[in-house]
Amino acid sequence: MRRRSLPPRLPGLLPAAKPPAAAGGPPKPAAPPKPAPKPVIKPDPWTSPLVEELQKRFPGAISEPVIFRNQPSVTVARESLVGVSEFFKSDPGGAYTFLTDETAVDYPKRPKRFEIIYQLYSFKHNHRLRMKVLTGDGEKVPSVVGIWPAANWLEREVFDMFGVVYEGHPNLKRILLPDEWVGHPLRKDTDILRQDEAWVEANLGIKSGQ
Amino acid sequence: MAEVTYLDADELVINMGPQHPATHGVLRVKLKLDGERVMGSECIIGYLHRGIEKIAENRTYQQFAPYVDRMDYVAAVTNGMGYCEAVEKLLGAELPPRAQYTRMILAELQRIASHLLWLGTHALDLGAMTPVFYTFREREEILKIFENYCGARLTTHAFRIGGLQYDLYDGFEKDVLKFCDTFKDKLPEYEQLLTRNRIWLERTQDVGVLKAEDAIAYAVTGPVLRGSGVKWDVRKAQPYEAYDKVEFEVPVGRHDGWGDTYDRYLVRLEEMRQSVRIIRQSVERIAPGPIFGKVGKIIKPAAGTEVYHAIEAPKGELGYFVVSDGTNHPYRVRVRPPSFVNLQALDLMTRGHLVADVVAIIGTIDIVLGEVDR
Incomplete structure (x- = not known):
């Protein structure tokens, strides 16, 4: 559970309840006119020659090409991830030779709960692109270490923090937490105060303080 | 069965760290050695x-x-600047120029301070005792400016989302310009101690060679990438704040397509000079005006929006990926730390070198373990 609420206030600090207004009091002033509804801020659809080329070469693999704050993003089907990644890296229209970052976001209520996010950069076009892959709990994601070697540690971190398993990774083990740790802290259903009490007691000799 | 003694061992695995003065924190490096040569290494972090x-x-x-x-x-x-900018980008907020230039001045001062700390400790690791006293003397002046501005020297929390918390104190510009004037004469002092020092050259040249294509493959950024001859800087490629309005050069290493520890040393020295240039121009352009943009006290970016924003931190590209679900809490904040990604290239750079050079190579990547482990 996320702890969002503030601690309860002391009763003495709460404002005293107002006495009910006497019937037949002064008439209420007319309600002010409603403000105009705010424009909805959301990503716009993105069109580019690169997306058209991708849809031609990998029919059905690309969905939701959107752009927000001038940052384009595409969602790629898990099965065609390696093919699309190679295309992104080698196609002269993209030339995304630089994998800036790879991470994940957990949406536990969705049927495919993890979004794996690749931030690509192209020196040739000075352009960034966000590539997303949706995956469920326990489903394996193909590794992109063979395409961008920088993914090695980044994928290990996603495995460590979210428990996403990569297929074809040369050395998939925990990176920040100890190897024997149980649990994946950045999943939304892991409480911020949760620790692996058994590990802490066995290795540090202390009872978990929380 | 033949008895195995230590004399028969031709490969040896040793641990460097986690408590080792040259690892700049709690980094543990497992080294596989053949005599004095490193055959491979593995970093254990966290x-x-x-x-x-x-x-x-x-x-x-x-x-x-x-x-x-x-x-x-x-x-x-x-x-702090990277995080504030990422959230501002998510909100679509614009900053007044005074806030932008103030941020640039402080960020470039911070870059100089970070590089000075790196230079002092890197030289100390390689056996040169003197530079650390000089570099800390100049760093102290920068930290004094920070202290006068926001009350803190190290963990400053200098900026707020939407602008600045404090306007500049009286005499800020004078202090900054005074630092720039004195620092101009200090840089040659370091160069005199190191740049043509025979021992320094022996310890840094051809040590920790990183080819440009490897640097790109391993997503290395910052002075390490530029030392390998790739002329790329986030401030030039995708300018933020007002970096597109000031003039500065992006230094690269001496070679085309590869770089060693000495290249990265030269790049960082030149970066300090360029930072001084940026500071001088920013001080000239800073004008009275508002210091806060149109950002409310309650920050609730639109649901389902996300943004990746990168800045050029002293150590490389520092990126923040912020996802909003429409509440006043971020749904997810991902930090792309430059130290973490750069450290990955350590194995590649140490292979075939001597154990003593590992110290030089860890120093030249310029890692801070607080950022590697988060």
Whole structure:
């Protein structure tokens, strides 16, 4: 559970309840006119020659090409991830030779709960692109270490923090937490105060303080 | 069965760290040695892991801002700047020019301070005792300016989402320009001690060679990438704040397509000069005016929006990926730390070198373990 609420206030600090207004009091002033509804801020659809080329070469693999704050993003089907990644890296229209970052976001209520996010950069076009892959709990994601070697540690971190398993990774083990740790802290259903009490007691000799 | 003694061992695995003065924190490097030569290495990290990304999900946007200072604790100003800008980008907020130039001045001062700390400790690792006393003397002047501006020297929390908390104090410009004037004469002092020093050249040239294509493949950024001859800087490629309005050069190493420890040393020295140039121009252009943009006290970016924003921190590209679910808490904050990604190239750079050179190579990547582990 996320702890969002503030601690309860002391009763003495709460404002005293107002006495009910006497019937037949002064008439209420007319309600002010409603403000105009705010424009909805959301990503716009993105069109580019690169997306058209991708849809031609990998029919059905690309969905939701959107752009927000001038940052384009595409969602790629898990099965065609390696093919699309190679295309992104080698196609002269993209030339995304630089994998800036790879991470994940957990949406536990969705049927495919993890979004794996690749931030690509192209020196040739000075352009960034966000590539997303949706995956469920326990489903394996193909590794992109063979395409961008920088993914090695980044994928290990996603495995460590979210428990996403990569297929074809040369050395998939925990990176920040100890190897024997149980649990994946950045999943939304892991409480911020949760620790692996058994590990802490066995290795540090202390009872978990929380 | 033949008895195996230590004399028969031709390969040896040793641990360097986690408690070792040359690893700049709690980094443990497992080295596989053949005699004195390194055959391969593996980094074991995570000793300083504090779960900063998890903390972000449990704090409001403003509450999380002080935490980012604790990642790269020798460059807190740039860390905070990157986070504030990422949230501002998510909101679509514009900053008044005074806030932009103030941020640039402080960020470039921080870059100089971070590079000075690097230079002093890197030289100390390689056996040169003197530079650290000189570099800390100049760093002290920068930290005094920070202290006068926001009250803190190390974990500054200098900026707020939407602008600045404090306007500049009286005499800020004078202090900054005075530092620039004196620093101009200090840089040659360091160069005199190191640049043509025979021992320094022997210890740094052809040590930790990184080819440009390897640097790109391993997503190395910052002075390490530029030392390998790739002329790329986030401030030039995708300018933020007002970096497109000031003039500065992006230094690269001496070679085309590869770089060694000496190249990275030269790049960082030149970067300090360029930072002074940026500071001088920013001080000239800073004019009275508002210091806060149109950002409310309650920050609630639109649901389902996300943004990746990168800045050029002293150590490389520092990126923040912020996802909003429409509440005043970020749904997810991902920090792309330059130290973490750059450290990955350590194995490649140490192969075939002597154990003593590993110290030089760890130093030249310029890592801060607080940022590696978060």
